[in-house]
Amino acid sequence: MHDFHYKKGDLYCESVKVSAIAQKVGTPFYLYSYKTLVDHFTKIKTAFQKINPLICFAMKANDNLAVIKALVNQGAGLDIVSGGELKKALYIGTDPQMIVYASVGKSDEEIKEAILSGILLFNVESLPELDAIHQMAKKLRKKIKVALRINPDVEAATHQFITTGTLKNKFGIDLQTSRKILKSFQKYPHIKFSGLHIHIGSQITSKAPFLNAIKKVIEFIHTLRQDNIELEYLDIGGGLGIIYKDETPQTAQDFANSVLPYLKKTGLKIIMEPGRFIVGNAGIFVTKTLYLKDNGFKKFLIVDGGMNDLIRPTLYGAWHDILPAKETKAKKVKMDIVGPICESGDFFAKDRMFPQLNKGDLLAVMSAGAYGYVMSSNYNVRGRVPEVMVKDNKFEVTKKREVFEDLIRGESLPTFLK
Numbered sequence: 001m002h003d004f005h006y007k008k009g010d011l012y013c014e015s016v017k018v019s020a021i022a023q024k025v026g027t028p029f030y031l032y033s034y035k036t037l038v039d040h041f042t043k044i045k046t047a048f049q050k051i052n053p054l055i056c057f058a059m060k061a062n063d064n065l066a067v068i069k070a071l072v073n074q075g076a077g078l079d080i081v082s083g084g085e086l087k088k089a090l091y092i093g094t095d096p097q098m099i100v101y102a103s104v105g106k107s108d109e110e111i112k113e114a115i116l117s118g119i120l121l122f123n124v125e126s127l128p129e130l131d132a133i134h135q136m137a138k139k140l141r142k143k144i145k146v147a148l149r150i151n152p153d154v155e156a157a158t159h160q161f162i163t164t165g166t167l168k169n170k171f172g173i174d175l176q177t178s179r180k181i182l183k184s185f186q187k188y189p190h191i192k193f194s195g196l197h198i199h200i201g202s203q204i205t206s207k208a209p210f211l212n213a214i215k216k217v218i219e220f221i222h223t224l225r226q227d228n229i230e231l232e233y234l235d236i237g238g239g240l241g242i243i244y245k246d247e248t249p250q251t252a253q254d255f256a257n258s259v260l261p262y263l264k265k266t267g268l269k270i271i272m273e274p275g276r277f278i279v280g281n282a283g284i285f286v287t288k289t290l291y292l293k294d295n296g297f298k299k300f301l302i303v304d305g306g307m308n309d310l311i312r313p314t315l316y317g318a319w320h321d322i323l324p325a326k327e328t329k330a331k332k333v334k335m336d337i338v339g340p341i342c343e344s345g346d347f348f349a350k351d352r353m354f355p356q357l358n359k360g361d362l363l364a365v366m367s368a369g370a371y372g373y374v375m376s377s378n379y380n381v382r383g384r385v386p387e388v389m390v391k392d393n394k395f396e397v398t399k400k401r402e403v404f405e406d407l408i409r410g411e412s413l414p415t416f417l418k
């Protein structure tokens, strides 16, 4: 659950009134609850404590420095997917030995940086990538640890854009090729094949897909053992679903109960990469009513946040709960809640029963902590919004609102136009 709740009619994050933050920082903005963040991390840690896994927060879900630092302080590692994420992870002092690196398209430069910084594992997604890593390791005279990301070819029963574990997807290496690679380890003297990695998709609410994938990978580990191939790590990825509306996802404990017996049997060190589960419900997006427009056919509540700030509703048809920051008796009517961007896809909700708010009234788009800010853009020359973190009865801006200078940084007129 989370720490956003009404008290005497006002929406609070922990012990801070959301409207008080809006007054100070303006709107729109993202707001994170430190307590919720830590609670969710602790839930996974506790559920899996018997095997003491390395829990690498998938920082693609939210790479705010305060968010990742809060989790690293709790003992989390980080799952990264780019050189930029690596730099941010190191910047906050993450132990490189607690960093794992996936991505189907690592550049030579990124590979070099990651090798030099001494990360724990590369999760390798193809044969050419393996060759590239081997070449770089050779050049740098290092022997580095690699896990093969296998594609177990299982359906994840989630949105097609966030399914990753079938052969229709670009991710991972099929089992046959993986086995061939592992048997030919002598061809790669600068690589230590240390593990297997799976990640079958995101926002998965049932346990069956996870179990199918884990069983498949364990079977595969057995065949490898017959070939005398011994590994050290099994990285089971992320993907645990959360409640946006009326989903009934498994709890961390349910998940642990179903997979622990299988994981224990492997005897391998387990790595996990949860993103959304930890941060999804720990963040909200706060925006302000500009106008209520009625075109005679439909009502539109126009707010100052847009699809450039939170793209999930339009990109995935994702449903986010939306709450007024002040409880109201105003009549609920059917409306679209939309932003100011020049696109019909610029909406947070469609045909939603929602109170007819007035200009200046605040709304909170809930469950926006994962894949919210990180997927925002400057479309329509809109500055990225601030990110704020609450702890107990205090809040701090952890990333400033972008101003005009930020928006034209690096741009210049060519000489022939000056």
Ligand code: LLP
Residues within 6 Å of the ligand: 058, 060, 061, 079, 102, 162, 199, 201, 202, 203, 237, 238, 239, 240, 273, 274, 275, 276, 277, 312, 316, 370, 371
């Ligand atoms: N590990 C790997 C290798 C991943 O690709 C991902 C997510 C995760 C872990 C974390 O998955 P999570 O626990 O957060 O489900 N933008 C989409 C979600 C994309 C997920 C990409 N990979 C959304 O807003 O729903």
